[in-house]
Amino acid sequence: MHLxxxxxxxxxxxxxxxxxxxxxxxxxxxxxxxxxxxTALHAxxxxxxxxxxxxxxxxxxxxxxxxxxxxxxxxxADELPEDPQQLTAxxxxxxxxxxxxxxxxxxSRKAGAPRRYFLxxxxxxxxxxxxxxxxxxxxxxxxxxxxxxSNARLSDLITTYVEELGDGQADKNHVxxxxxxxxxxxxxxxxxxxxxxxxxxxxQLALGWNAEEFLPEVVGFNLGYEQLPLHLLITxxxxxxxxxxxxxxxxxxxxxxxxxxxxxxxxxxxLEAAPRIDDGGEYWRRVRAxxxxxxxxLSTLDVIHGFDIDSEVITILARKASSGHGxxxxxxxxxxxxxxxxxxxxxxxxxxxxxxEQGGWIKRNQPAxxxxxxxxxxxxxxxxxxxxxxxxxxxxxxxxxxxxSVDGAPFDAGAALGGTARQMSFRVAQRLQAARRPRADAxxxxxxxxxxxxxxxEIFEQRYPTLSATEQQAxxxxxxAPALHWTPVGLLxxxxxxxxx
Ligand SMILES: [Fe+2]
Ligand SMILES: [Fe+2]
Numbered sequence: 001m002h003l004x005x006x007x008x009x010x011x012x013x014x015x016x017x018x019x020x021x022x023x024x025x026x027x028x029x030x031x032x033x034x035x036x037x038x039t040a041l042h043a044x045x046x047x048x049x050x051x052x053x054x055x056x057x058x059x060x061x062x063x064x065x066x067x068x069x070x071x072x073x074x075x076x077a078d079e080l081p082e083d084p085q086q087l088t089a090x091x092x093x094x095x096x097x098x099x100x101x102x103x104x105x106x107x108s109r110k111a112g113a114p115r116r117y118f119l120x121x122x123x124x125x126x127x128x129x130x131x132x133x134x135x136x137x138x139x140x141x142x143x144x145x146x147x148x149x150s151n152a153r154l155s156d157l158i159t160t161y162v163e164e165l166g167d168g169q170a171d172k173n174h175v176x177x178x179x180x181x182x183x184x185x186x187x188x189x190x191x192x193x194x195x196x197x198x199x200x201x202x203x204q205l206a207l208g209w210n211a212e213e214f215l216p217e218v219v220g221f222n223l224g225y226e227q228l229p230l231h232l233l234i235t236x237x238x239x240x241x242x243x244x245x246x247x248x249x250x251x252x253x254x255x256x257x258x259x260x261x262x263x264x265x266x267x268x269x270x271l272e273a274a275p276r277i278d279d280g281g282e283y284w285r286r287v288r289a290x291x292x293x294x295x296x297x298l299s300t301l302d303v304i305h306g307f308d309i310d311s312e313v314i315t316i317l318a319r320k321a322s323s324g325h326g327x328x329x330x331x332x333x334x335x336x337x338x339x340x341x342x343x344x345x346x347x348x349x350x351x352x353x354x355x356x357e358q359g360g361w362i363k364r365n366q367p368a369x370x371x372x373x374x375x376x377x378x379x380x381x382x383x384x385x386x387x388x389x390x391x392x393x394x395x396x397x398x399x400x401x402x403x404x405s406v407d408g409a410p411f412d413a414g415a416a417l418g419g420t421a422r423q424m425s426f427r428v429a430q431r432l433q434a435a436r437r438p439r440a441d442a443x444x445x446x447x448x449x450x451x452x453x454x455x456x457x458e459i460f461e462q463r464y465p466t467l468s469a470t471e472q473q474a475x476x477x478x479x480x481a482p483a484l485h486w487t488p489v490g491l492l493x494x495x496x497x498x499x500x501x
C-alpha cells in the first residue's frame with residue numbers, strides 16, 4: 001500500500017450532495033459492508049476520509065467499521081467512573097497520578113537512568129513517522145459536530161475541534177504543526193507504513209464522518225482521548241533531549257490541561273450532551289463504549305517497542321535497491337560481486353550489508369566517519385549525497401555507531417550535513433516541499449486569502465458569496481473537514497466559522 005499523506009490531489013471541493021442533488025445519496029448494502037469490514041485494509045478507507053471529501057458510501061463503510069470495532073471492544077474494561085457526576089474528580093485524579101509518575105521519571109533520570117523511550121535520534125524519528133497516520137487526523141473525531149454549530153449543548157465539543165484547528169491560525173493548527181515537524185526532519189512522505197498503523201486514525205475519522213449516528217461514542221472517545229497521558233510528557237522530554245522540537249507534544253500538555261483545557265471541557269461536554277429524559281442508562285453505556293475506542297490499534301508504547309534498528313536499516317536499503325540497481329559502474333565490487341548485482345534483488349540486502357562489514361567498508365561501533373561507506377553518503381563531496389533522506393541517514397548513522405549513539409553527542413542528520421552541503425540539502429528539501437504541497441505553505445494566517453495559490457480557495461471565494469446563508473454554513477463546514485482544515489481554505493473557513501454571528 002502506498003499512501004502519500006502529504007500528497008494534495010486536485011481540488012476536493014464540492015457542495016455537499018444534499019445541496020447539489022434532490023435525490024438522496026445511497027449507501028452500499030449493509031450486509032455487503034459487514035463482510036468486508038472485518039478483513040479490509042485500513043489505509044485505503046483512511047485515505048478517503050483523511051485526504052478527500054468522502055462519498056456517502058465511504059462514510060457508510062466507515063460506520064460499519066466502527067460497529068465492528070465497538071463489537072470487538074465490548075468486553076474490554078473502561079476507565080471511566082461508574083457515576084457520571086464523578087467525571088471531574090476522575091479527571092483530576094488521573095492528572096495527579098500522571099504528574100506523580102512523571103516526577104518519579106524525572107527523579108530516576110536525574111539519578112542516571114537512561115531514556116525510557118528512545119534509544120537514539122533514529123528511534124525518536126522512527127516513532128514520529130510511525131504515529132503520523134494518527135497525528136495527521138488529530139481532532140477529526142469531533143468534525144461531524146461542526147454542522148450542528150447552533151446547538152448549545154455541543155458547544156464545548158465544537159470549541160475543542162476549533163482549537164485543534166488552531167482557531168484557523170496555521171502556526172497553531174495541530175495537523176499543520178505535525179506536517180511541519182515531519183517535513184523538518186525529512187520524515188515525509190509517509191508512504192510505506194504497515195496497515196495496522198492506520199487503525200486508530202481510521203477510528204477517529206469514522207467517528208468524525210458519522211457523528212449523527214455515534215454522538216455518545218464521540219463524546220466518550222473525546223473524554224478518554226483528551227485526558228493527559230504519561231507518555232505525552234515523557235515523549236516531549238526525551239524528544240527535547242535529542243534535539244528534536246517537542247512543541248507539538250508540549251502544546252498538548254498545555255491545551256489538554258485540567259483547569260480550562262480539553263480534558264476539563266470533555267467532562268463538561270459529556271454532561272451537557274447527556275439526556276435529561278430517562279434512557280435507562282443507554283447514553284452512558286455508549287459513552288463508555290466510545291471511550292474504549294481510544295485503545296484500539298497500536299499504542300504509543302507498541303510503536304516505541306517495535307523499533308529494531310537492524311531491520312530498519314535493511315528496509316531502507318531494500319527500498320533504495322530498485323533505484324540503485326543499474327546506477328553503479330561495474331567497477332564497484334564488494335565480495336567479488338558488482339554493486340549493481342547486489343542491488344538487483346532486495347532480498348540480498350542483509351548479505352550485502354554483511355559483505356560491506358567484512359570488506360571493511362562499514363566499521364560498526366566506531367564513529368561513522370571511520371566507515372568508507374558512510375563517507376560515500378555524507379559530506380560535501382560524498383558521491384551518494386542526496387540519495388538518502390535525513391531520517392534514513394540518521395538510522396544508518398546510529399546503526400553504524402552502535403551503542404555509542406545512545407549516550408554520545410547525538411548525530412543530527414540535518415545539522416551534521418554542515419556548511420554548503422547542509423544548505424543545499426535544505427534548499428532541495430524546500431523546493432521539493434513547495435512542489436509537493438504548495439497550498440500548505442501558503443496557509444499562513446498572515447497571508448491574505450487572495451494571495452494564497454490554492455485551487456480550493458479559488459472555488460470557495462467565487463462560490464461562497466453566491467450562496468444562501470444555509471449553503472454558506474455548509475460550505476464553511478465542508479472546508480473544515482480533515483482533508484482541508486489545515487490548508488488555506490480550511491484555515492480561512494475556520495476563522496469565518498469562529499466569527500459567524
Ligand atoms: Fe490536538
Ligand atoms: Fe485536544
